Amino acid sequence: MQSYVLQITSCLPLCSFVYFIRNSKKNRSEIFLGYSLLVVFLCSQLFWYNPIRHSIIHKIDAIVAKTSIGYSIFYTVCMKKLPRNLFCSYLMIVFAMGVTFYASNYYSTKEWCCSHHIFYHFLLHLCGNIGTKYVFYSNAVT
DSSP states (O other): OOTHHHHHHTTHHHHHHHHHHHHOOOOHHHHHHHHHHHHHHHHHHHHHHSOOTTOHHHHHHHHHHHHHHHHHHHIIIIIOBOOHHHHHHHHHHHHHHHHHHHHHHHHHHHSTTOHHHHHHHHHHHHHHHHHHHHHTOTTSBO
């Protein structure tokens, strides 16, 4: 199975956590989001080590990831004052996350862990990692 690629990209939240430690303003929301990266990392690693569809760890991983992503987007769009050019590029990342999530989900329903499913989920992990840089961008007004 090719899912080992996603186990590797599931380490990206650790890179984002280091970025959080170095760059965040450390307000309450960013602290919550920073530490949620560790929970996302743990759940994702547990799931992608043995990716059994609809298992309890799959459900937990999905809830943790979607909650973390949802709050990250809400915080960055509604509470963080990014410069206009960064805000526009952030919206493009969010759009890319939506497209890759949709494609990953579509192909996973056709055939679990097929190459298309893995590829689009891999891209989703990369987009999510890029998106966290905006969440913890320190020159924005909060």
